[in-house]
Amino acid sequence: MSVRAHIGAIAEALDRLEGVAPAERERTRHLMHELLEAHREGIARLIDALDPDVARRLCADDEIAALLMLHGLHPVDLRTRIADAVGKLAPRLAAQHARLEVIEVGGDGRVRLRVEHAGKRGTLHAQIEEALAHAAADAAELHIEEVISVPVQFDRLQAGARR
């Protein structure tokens, strides 16, 4: 099972914990906290011992990246990773007459994006989700606002004014 599959399984187990007695939840939290902290401390030391370039290269492996994100140890911060992913996606979106910008990356991991397109939504949302699925796997939530701009009609209006 992959790192990400394990993390997914932990998140599901946490969902099921919603119904148990608070004392049990607290015990589980305590256990998880200590367990993750023990690993985080150790991994942080490993990362510190590495050349920063090596650490960044290791993160090309999505599984290693996910592990470091879990511990808040990814060498590139969330804001930068999102900006990079959005930059890489830009030419593909431009070919579809769409433009994506980052509005906000909250400290709580909530990300707000705005996509501007010419009225054809198509699979834009899925493409954005996919582009950010790995690079920003630690974002709590992606909120995509939509702005529909119709530059073609604007051009026609201008043409009409000239006539």
Next chain:
Amino acid sequence: MKRGAIAAVRAFASRPPLADERCDFCGQPLAESHSHVIDASGAPRCACVACGLLFPERRDAQYLRLESHAERLSTEICSEAQWNALGVPVGLAWLFRDGGDGRVRVQYPGAAGAVEARLDPATTPELATLKPGVEALLIRDFHAQRECWRVSIDHCWRLAGLLRRHWRGFDGGAEVHARVGAFFKALADG
């Protein structure tokens, strides 16, 4: 892995655990004032008032309920020279006899938690009368004025917990000093 899984696990595990604020016997949340029980190995357990009543105060029992008490002693118990001889770098220390070997131990707060030192038992005669593992001599040296207390050891655990939670940086910071002040005021008010 679904979107948000990493964030959900991090949010759950990063919230500070409250495990030390629950009854060790029934898991109910503990009030600020609660009972303490010592197990056969001398390790402390926190108990809610209802669970605490289940345990006797007898010494031979598996679990021993601590009867909480605090008595202010004359400052002569610990002279300036004796305090200096302890070599405690901060203005707070508690001394107690080990429940196992009966030797005197001194603990004082530090940035990384309570620091412990062994001590020559002849330092102050008052120590010989402390019930091993149950009572402590608590000394505060504050603005060159000493306060000496004979307390049940649960007061020291409470103080250690308070220091652990609120100690910041090298000297503890303003908050921990205010809380220690409130702790001693509460001891004085009974």
